[in-house]
Amino acid sequence: MRATDNRYKGERNRFELAMRMIRLEARTGTIRYWTNLSDDRIRKLYNSYFKFIDGAPIRRRRGKSPTQIGPLIRSSARSLESGVFVNMLLANGLFSIEHPPGPRLKGNVNLGHRFCQCFETHRMTVPQPTLSFEWGWNLLRNIRRGDELRLAHCDVCSIAYVYDQLQVPRGDCPACLTLRKVPGRHAPIRHTAMG
Numbered sequence: 206m207r208a209t210d211n212r213y214k215g216e217r218n219r220f221e222l223a224m225r226m227i228r229l230e231a232r233t234g235t236i237r238y239w240t241n242l243s244d245d246r247i248r249k250l251y252n253s254y255f256k257f258i259d260g261a262p263i264r265r266r267r268g269k270s271p272t273q274i275g276p277l278i279r280s281s282a283r284s285l286e287s288g289v290f291v292n293m294l295l296a297n298g299l300f301s302i303e304h305p306p307g308p309r310l311k312g313n314v315n316l317g318h319r320f321c322q323c324f325e326t327h328r329m330t331v332p333q334p335t336l337s338f339e340w341g342w343n344l345l346r347n348i349r350r351g352d353e354l355r356l357a358h359c360d361v362c363s364i365a366y367v368y369d370q371l372q373v374p375r376g377d378c379p380a381c382l383t384l385r386k387v388p389g390r391h392a393p394i395r396h397t398a399m400g
């Protein structure tokens with residue numbers, strides 16, 4: 206009986222995560238990755254609960270998730286926004302600097318919910334956020350791979366931001382850079398990578 210209860214609970218958790226991700230406009234492949242549900246079951250969930258909502262129905266995102274990094278660091282504002290999100294992912298254990306890349310994510314329903322929580326918090330705390338769920342997922346995967354994007358922490362202004370480690374010379378801290386553009390303000394350039 207208990208085994209049946211546990212199985213039911215596990216199944217229900219996976220469905221709840223899929224529903225949460227559909228609401229956040231995740232792509233089918235992303236939902237499949239986190240929940241291990243089949244495309245067919247995800248499609249049925251969407252059709253049963255989201256397709257015919259009054260007002261603005263939730264769009265079903267098809268195709269592949271974005272993988273480019275350019276838009277995540279295109280401007281100072283983007284680098285800083287990405288930094289806020291990555292800092293939150295780090296604090297929530299979605300990746301690790303000491304033991305990269307961190308915990309296994311595939312089929313990890315608890316961490317899937319935590320990732321959703323990070324994204325929802327990000328949208329509430331960042332003024333005019335530009336990061337979508339899929340771009341946030343792309344950012345997490347990239348930072349876990351550790352071969353392109355990295356999180357840095359500025360020694361001068363203490364802010365966290367994301368930069369491309371392959372870019373030479375490395376750009377200045379975007380927050381200090383913005384400050385330097387204000388006449389009469391001069392901020393020194395120093396950086397410390399966090400991993």
Ligand SMILES: [Zn+2]
Nearest residue numbers: 359362378381
């Ligand atoms: Zn700075």
